[in-house]
Amino acid sequence: SEQESSPELSLHEILENQYDNPEVVDIGGTKVEIHDLQPPELKTEVPTIVVPGWSATANVLKENIVTLAEHGRRVVVASAPHGVEAEPNELYPQIELRKAQAVVSALDHLGIEQADAVSHSEAGVFLSVAATENTKRFRNMVLVSPGGLIGPDNLPRLATDFNADILGQWAHGA
Numbered sequence: 001s002e003q004e005s006s007p008e009l010s011l012h013e014i015l016e017n018q019y020d021n022p023e024v025v026d027i028g029g030t031k032v033e034i035h036d037l038q039p040p041e042l043k044t045e046v047p048t049i050v051v052p053g054w055s056a057t058a059n060v061l062k063e064n065i066v067t068l069a070e071h072g073r074r075v076v077v078a079s080a081p082h083g084v085e086a087e088p089n090e091l092y093p094q095i096e097l098r099k100a101q102a103v104v105s106a107l108d109h110l111g112i113e114q115a116d117a118v119s120h121s122e123a124g125v126f127l128s129v130a131a132t133e134n135t136k137r138f139r140n141m142v143l144v145s146p147g148g149l150i151g152p153d154n155l156p157r158l159a160t161d162f163n164a165d166i167l168g169q170w171a172h173g174a
Contacts, residue, residue, distance in 0.1 A: 015069045016040065019062060027105045033058075033104050034060040035077040037065065043072035046114055046139055050077045051103055053121025061120065076115070078106030083126075088151060092129050099123075100130035107137060116140040122147035 009017070015037050022035045035058060048068060054062050058077045069075045083098025084105055092100075103126070107115060116139050119127040124146025131138040 011039065011070055012066065015066045018064075018069075019066060022079075024107075025096055025109055027080070027102070027109065030084045030102075031080070032102060032106060033039065033079040034109065035065070035079075035109060036077075037069035037073070037075045039069050039072055041072055042074060046076035046116055047076055049103065049107065049112075049115045049117045050075060051117060051119040051123040051127050052077070052079075053119070053123040056164075058164055076106065076110060076112070078102055080106075089133075096126045096129050099126035100133065102134070103127065103130045104134055104137065113137070116142075118142045119146065120144045120146065125152050 001052070007054060018037045019035050022033045025032050025034055047105045050058075050061060050065055050068070052058055057063070058079050061077070065075050065077060078103035080099070083095065086097040086101035088093070089097055103117075107113075114137055117131070119125055119141070121144070124143040127141065127143070128146075131141055
């Protein structure tokens with residue numbers, strides 16, 4: 001009789017499966033969704049945490065995240081849109097502290113002592129806060145189109161660009 005063989009999954013399929021099955025963790029009464037992609041062979045022991053801003057969710061960045069993992073990087077994405085409880089600090093707005101604490105709490109939950117980090121848009125603000133308050137936790141940081149570092153701005157322009165971005169993502173099936 002013929003033996004049935006199950007086809008082996010490609011690395012891309014394995015990593016997409018990891019991405020599509022995030023761990024949901026309760027951190028201080030807030031549900032945090034953590035995607036943790038771990039390729040079979042790592043190029044470095046230091047993982048990369050990808051921190052999307054409010055206009056680009058983890059799902060929008062999925063292909064970029066999977067591609068990083070395909071190149072041998074452990075990639076973590078933590079989603080907590082409003083952050084988690086954080087100690088007040090006179091230097092930073094509470095909302096940015098809450099989001100910074102969500103990033104650090106996700107690293108704590110996974111037992112990650114140090115990470116490289118990539119942020120997009122508004123996440124550049126709270127990732128910078130997280131790194132400033134936890135200097136040994138972040139080895140390298142890349143800020144992609146960071147919010148707050150683009151010169152004078154106003155709410156109507158930000159809202160218009162945000163809506164255009166969402167419509168563009170929707171039109172392209174993101």
